[in-house]
Structures are given as structure tokens and as C-alpha cells.
Amino acid sequence: MTLTLISKAFAQDQPIPKKYARAGENLFPPLAWSGAPDQTRSFALVVEDPDAPRGTFRHCGIANIPAQWTTLAESVDTAPEQAPRFYKNDFGNARYDGPQPPAGDRPHYYIFRLAALDVPKLLTPDAAGIRAMWAEAKKHALAEATVTGTYQTQ
Template sequence: MTFRLSSTAFAHNEAIPAVHSCDGRNISPPLSWTKPPVGTKSLVLIVDDPDAPDPAKPKMTWVHWLLYNLPPTAGSLPAAVADADLPVGTLQGLNDWQRTGYGGPCPPVGNHRYFHKLYALDKVLADLRHPTKVMLEQSMKGHILAQTDLVGRYQRHH
């Protein structure tokens, strides 16, 4: 079976509902995934936007959410997941607002793509004490067994 990530809030390459953005309640979308490959010891979730600040002239990738050491048995995250409700053992990294937790789409202009990337790792990562995406990706090198992506789109209507 293929390792897959999905959401009941939006389909792959479809619009993310405003409730999950800065225009709404800014709550994380519900996410669920199929069983990771044999040998998976932990999962990493990275949500980022490679179209910042303007899809016509992207200059950076904006990081919205970093979770690591999710247990391979978790299977899902509910909508609006609170820190206290994350699966036991899950640690968080810093997003580009310099805080932990989910930060929803809030693009200044254009229709942006939001990549929800789930990685299956062959090890549990050390506590990196709120790492940046670069630090987290560095620690994952050589340990990725599988990856699955779910892309959502969001455009603000001013």
C-alpha cells in the first residue's frame, strides 16, 4: 500500500477553506495518513509555501508548521489540534513567525500553494529544542523511508 496523506477539509491541489487561514479561525486542517512503511520509527510533518511572497515572483519558502517524532501509529491529526492534544512524543519546530504551532495561509498577493509534507523516518529524532525547518531537514538526512505530499491552495479575497 502506498503511503498517502489526505484531509477531509480539502482535496489535493484544491482550495484550503478560509477557516484554516488568517482570514478565518487560523486552525490546522484535519490530516490523516495511511500506514507508513515497515521500519518507520517516527513521522515528520512540514507545512510550507514555496510561493512567498508573490507566486509570480517567489523569493522564499514560508514555513507554516513543523512537527516531528509523531508516532508511526498516530494515523491522523484532528482539525484545530491543540499542543496538548498532539500525539504523545510529538515535538514542534519553529515556523516563520518564530513560534511553534500551526500558522495558516495568509498570502499578501496571489494564489499560493501550501505543501503538507509527511515523512516516514527510520529513527526517532533527538529533541532539537524547537528547530527551524533547515535544522529539522538536516537531522532527517539519510533516515527518510518514504514521503507523501498534500498540496492545498489559498488566495485571499480583499
């Protein structure tokens, strides 16, 4: 079985609703996945904009998502128990910050990448940021899935 990732908020390569954008309600869009390998011990997620003017911009990084989870709810950052670990994004916040491309730019693509990991926790320090967390996650990845949405500032 192949790891798959979807969002009920937007379809593959379709616009992300404004409520999930930084200028909207800045809510984390709901995600669901299936097909994780049997050896999965945890998950990690990164949200990236490869179309940013200065190169890939990371909007969110989450590690230590429990292996038994198959969803992240809208606004997952408010989950009280077994909360996954958020890493500082390129805005400098340890949370989700939604799309915010420059006004007038063509639509940007936002890639949500989920990795099934063979370890229960990543030990990357919070201060290391998303780039370091994802590099460590890739060393332990059993499978990866993506879902991509677009966003354009009007």
C-alpha cells in the same frame, strides 16, 4: 504499498477553507495517511508555501509523531498526551500558523509533507527551527507523501 496523505478539509490542489488560514480560525486542518513502510518508527511533517515573496515560507513543522498514528486531528497542537514536538515556524511560533499570502497575490500553494522515519525521535533542538528539523528528517526518511492546497487572500 505507497505512503499517501489526504485531508478531509480540502482536496488535492483545491482551496484551503478560511478557518484553516491565519486570518480565519487558524486551525490545523485534519490529515490522515496510510501505507507507511513496516520499518516506520515515527513521522515528521512540514507545511510550506513555496510561492512566498521571499522564497519558501514554513508554516508548521512537527516531529516525533508516534509510528502508530495515522491521523492528525484538527488543531493537533492541543493534543494533551504523546504530543508531537512543534518547531518554530517562519512567523517565530512553535505551532501551526495557517496560510497568509499577501493581499492581491495569485493563489499560493501550501504543501503538507509527511515523512515516515526510521528513528523513534528526532533530536534536533527546538531553537533550530523547521528547516533544520526537516533536513534531519530527510536523512531518516523511508517514504514521503504530500497533499497540496491553495489559498488566496481576498
